[in-house]
Amino acid sequence: MPKRSAGILLYRRRGGVLEVLLVHPGGPLWARRDAGAWSIPKGEHGDGEDPKAVALRELEEETGHRLGGAGLVALGEVRQRGGKVVAAWAAPGDLDPAAITSNTFTLEWPPRSGTRREFPEVDRAGWFDPATAKEKLLAAQAELVDRLLAALAEG
DSSP: OOOOOEEEEEEEETTTEEEEEEEEESSSSTTTTOOOTTBBBBEOTTTTOOOHHHHHHHHHHHHOOOOSSSOEEEEEEEOTTTTOOEEEEEEEEOOOOOOOOEEEEEEESTSSSSSSEEESSEEEEEEEEEEHHHHHGGGGGGGHHHHHHHHHHHO
16 A cells, blocks of 8 residues: 555735745755655645544644635546555645744664764744746645646636
């Protein structure tokens, strides 16, 4: 069974331009990566967990932003290169990327040093126009931006 994650693609309009919120993974393994490294706020879930509830929880854990569950637009699932399946929903919203607060994880760093350090799961966030977002996102997640654009065009 592939690992499963769920997340939220937050969007807003600024000056008539659509923007989406992306987060950059924290920790030393991602520190120097940009294009193709960003993600929607998301997290893994197990069997029996409600993916939509997990997506809302992960948005709050990775950004500090709480979102109600009403008005979410299902964007379906994408399969990432490593096999993980990500279910996503879109929601209108706004937050200050400079004010995000993220939960943390512990990692032995440097490797084989015996030293364990704590890092934020998300080290930064940003609002991006759809074209820029698709460049910054992990390849499989770029499809979510296209699905958002299609959903907004229909609505």
